[in-house]
Amino acid sequence: MQEMGERGGHPKLKELVVEASQALARLDADRLEELALSCQALNRDLAQGDPARRDGDARASLPIECKQAQGDMAVFARVLEATRANLNVMNRLRELRAGRLEYRAGHMAYGESQIQQWRRMESGHGNN
Amino acid sequence: MGTINSALSIASQALDADQQALNVVANNVANANTPGYTEEKPNWQENSPLNIDGVTIGQGVTETGATSVRDKVLTARLDQQQQLASASGSRLTALDTLQALFTPDSGSSSSMAGDIGSDITSFFDTFSSLEANPTNNSDRQAVLSAAKTLSGDISNAAASLDSQRSALDQEASGVTSQVNSLTSAIAQLNQQIMTTSPNADAGTLEDQRQNDLSQLSKLIGINQITTENNGLAITTTSGALLVSGNSSYQMTTGTVNGVTDFFVGNTDITSKLATGGGSLGGYLTARDTDIPSVLNSLDQLAYGISTEVNTQNNAGTDLDGVTGTTANPLYIFSQPTAVSGSAASMSVVMTDPNKIAAAGAGEGTGDNSNAMTMASLANKTIVNGQTPSNYYSSFVSTLGSTVSEVQSENTAQTASVTQLQTQNDALSGVNLNDEASTLTTFERSYQAASQVFAILNSIMASALNLGEQTTVS
Numbered sequence: 001m002q003e004m005g006e007r008g009g010h011p012k013l014k015e016l017v018v019e020a021s022q023a024l025a026r027l028d029a030d031r032l033e034e035l036a037l038s039c040q041a042l043n044r045d046l047a048q049g050d051p052a053r054r055d056g057d058a059r060a061s062l063p064i065e066c067k068q069a070q071g072d073m074a075v076f077a078r079v080l081e082a083t084r085a086n087l088n089v090m091n092r093l094r095e096l097r098a099g100r101l102e103y104r105a106g107h108m109a110y111g112e113s114q115i116q117q118w119r120r121m122e123s124g125h126g127n128n
Numbered sequence: 129m130g131t132i133n134s135a136l137s138i139a140s141q142a143l144d145a146d147q148q149a150l151n152v153v154a155n156n157v158a159n160a161n162t163p164g165y166t167e168e169k170p171n172w173q174e175n176s177p178l179n180i181d182g183v184t185i186g187q188g189v190t191e192t193g194a195t196s197v198r199d200k201v202l203t204a205r206l207d208q209q210q211q212l213a214s215a216s217g218s219r220l221t222a223l224d225t226l227q228a229l230f231t232p233d234s235g236s237s238s239s240m241a242g243d244i245g246s247d248i249t250s251f252f253d254t255f256s257s258l259e260a261n262p263t264n265n266s267d268r269q270a271v272l273s274a275a276k277t278l279s280g281d282i283s284n285a286a287a288s289l290d291s292q293r294s295a296l297d298q299e300a301s302g303v304t305s306q307v308n309s310l311t312s313a314i315a316q317l318n319q320q321i322m323t324t325s326p327n328a329d330a331g332t333l334e335d336q337r338q339n340d341l342s343q344l345s346k347l348i349g350i351n352q353i354t355t356e357n358n359g360l361a362i363t364t365t366s367g368a369l370l371v372s373g374n375s376s377y378q379m380t381t382g383t384v385n386g387v388t389d390f391f392v393g394n395t396d397i398t399s400k401l402a403t404g405g406g407s408l409g410g411y412l413t414a415r416d417t418d419i420p421s422v423l424n425s426l427d428q429l430a431y432g433i434s435t436e437v438n439t440q441n442n443a444g445t446d447l448d449g450v451t452g453t454t455a456n457p458l459y460i461f462s463q464p465t466a467v468s469g470s471a472a473s474m475s476v477v478m479t480d481p482n483k484i485a486a487a488g489a490g491e492g493t494g495d496n497s498n499a500m501t502m503a504s505l506a507n508k509t510i511v512n513g514q515t516p517s518n519y520y521s522s523f524v525s526t527l528g529s530t531v532s533e534v535q536s537e538n539t540a541q542t543a544s545v546t547q548l549q550t551q552n553d554a555l556s557g558v559n560l561n562d563e564a565s566t567l568t569t570f571e572r573s574y575q576a577a578s579q580v581f582a583i584l585n586s587i588m589a590s591a592l593n594l595g596e597q598t599t600v601s
Binding site for chain 1: 202541542548550551564569585587
């Protein structure tokens with residue numbers, strides 16, 4: 001968060017939203033988790049009356065920052081929706097491949113019994 | 129001896145198999161930077177053990193070829209998202225050019241349409257000046273001068289829109305040959321794949337076909353249908369057949385109502401292509417929807433101002449004491465006969481400033497009542513139920529909203545393509561455990577982003593007092 005422009009001890013909302021959209025596009029989970037923590041802290045500070053925002057200017061700037069970030073927030077919402085759709089596809093794909101795995105597991109079970117059979121036969125051969 | 133021979137044979141076969149596998153790996157390394165190449169994995173097959181007199185002798189393994197690690201579900205989704213992203217991208221480029229046309233000159237940038245909003249205000253303001261001095265020649269000249277600026281900017285804007293439409297028409301037309309060469313290539317690859325690998329993955333041939341499909345997806349909206357023997361049928365999103373097995377069906381163009389239309393066989397698929405996706409979809413949406421809509425708004429504006437100003441001037445008395453008639457009208461602007469084409473043909477036909485009818489009908493030439501009425505037209509709902517300035521502001525604002533909307537769409541779709549491409553790259557050549565790990569990253573990202581969104585949405589809703597929050601779960 002340090003590289004973002006800051007006002008009143010907080011990153012500007014617009015920059016935060018843009019950064020979140022970009023991180024989501026890259027699937028940068030670590031960065032997104034950092035941002036989630038920052039947002040939680042921001043929310044907590046606002047709820048508790050953060051000293052950095054106690055002066056009139058900083059408080060007055062929040063609605064302005066929100067208005068400036070509205071367009072980027074709409075973009076973020078769309079990226080989130082697209083991600084959800086992609087995640088659904090990935091989960092379906094995973095299920096598909098897991099199905100193949102289950103088939104292989106069954107196949108391996110058959111192979112396993114055959115191996116045991118070979119082991120018994122070879123063991124007999126060794127004894128002879 | 130039999131056992132020793134068997135052991136040597138097994139070792140020899142294992143070495144052969146390893147060599148084949150190394151070849152596959154070497155091929156993967158060599159093609160690491162080849163666009164569209166999918167990593168291959170060697171297939172191992174255990175040779176059937178020999179059973180001689182109740183004794184089983186293992187026969188080792190054989191490398192039976194390589195299988196590409198590809199996920200057709202994922203690549204199909206990637207192609208689909210690519211079609212949407214390309215469509216919004218090309219439409220956005222066109223809309224940006226459109227918007228620039230209606231952005232007033234600033235600094236080094238210059239707009240062909242000048243500043244129509246200011247032109248409207250300035251034009252009606254000149255009548256207010258004329259009210260004060262209805263016989264003053266310079267005030268009369270100022271009216272005609274402002275009228276020329278307004279009509280010039282509106283007609284220039286219409287001409288620029290026409291040029292942009294022609295440019296988009298050419299770009300759209302140029303896509304046809306690319307589509308046709310790609311569908312021909314896919315049909316040929318289909319033929320090779322169906323012949324050489326009807327029951328298994330065809331490796332690099334499928335890579336090439338997938339690469340061509342990705343390219344095609346950037347150009348137009350398509351549906352892919354897997355057919356027997358590893359074949360592939362391709363249709364446009366509206367169902368027009370482009371490829372079936374080893375046959376491709378060429379897309380052709382023809383001029384209809386002055387623009388290029390697109391055909392498969394004898395069927396005109398232009399309107400379906402516009403909504404189908406790909407860059408062609410974006411070009412056609414801009415050409416057939418966005419530009420005509422802007423042009424229509426401009427026509428409405430030109431028609432409303434021209435007819436109302438002409439009617440009012442015709443109802444007054446000019447400086448020579450003449451009142452307009454049907455046979456000899458006192459028109460400032462060329463009188464439009466229909467809304468369509470009004471902007472392109474808008475011009476000032478009055479050359480003599482004395483013909484401006486500042487005085488009311490039957491009043492002396494020093495009267496200013498008609499000039500007052502004409503000045504008041506600025507505040508009357510003479511363009512589609514709105515004042516001229518409000519109508520223009522509203523239309524520019526609507527255009528801006530459309531650009532913003534398409535920008536959002538494009539950003540989201542491009543992000544979606546990036547995500548899928550990341551996943552596709554990560555999945556190509558990984559085992560199921562690694563795949564679970566990449567999926568976990570996907571889920572972590574989504575969950576963290578959802579949390580970020582929920583908190584920010586809540587903060588913004590509170591700060592802006594929006595009342596109702598946007599919900600994205």
